[in-house]
Amino acid sequence: xxxxxxxxxxxxxxxxxxxxxxxxxxxxxxxxxxxxxxxxxxxxxxxxxxxxxxxxxxxxxxxxxxxxxxxxxxxxxxxxxxxxxxxxx
Numbered sequence: 001x002x003x004x005x006x007x008x009x010x011x012x013x014x015x016x017x018x019x020x021x022x023x024x025x026x027x028x029x030x031x032x033x034x035x036x037x038x039x040x041x042x043x044x045x046x047x048x049x050x051x052x053x054x055x056x057x058x059x060x061x062x063x064x065x066x067x068x069x070x071x072x073x074x075x076x077x078x079x080x081x082x083x084x085x086x087x088x089x
């Protein structure tokens with residue numbers, strides 16, 4: 001496999017990730033709408049810890065755990081920012 005082949009495989013996975021992240025954000029939007037209707041807070045520390053622990057436990061290659069967990073921290077941070085935006089409107 002050469003570098004172009006590897007990059008092509010990465011591009012394919014990136015397209016799948018975009019679809020999955022968009023599906024996740026659609027669910028986050030539903031959560032934000034629910035919180036707006038019920039007066040819920042955006043940040044739920046205990047929920048985020050559960051998510052990060054679950055993610056860490058699902059990583060098969062321990063060399064990748066920190067990177068994958070940090071990626072999910074970014075996803076959660078951006079999800080909170082989106083929820084804040086929804087709650088302000």
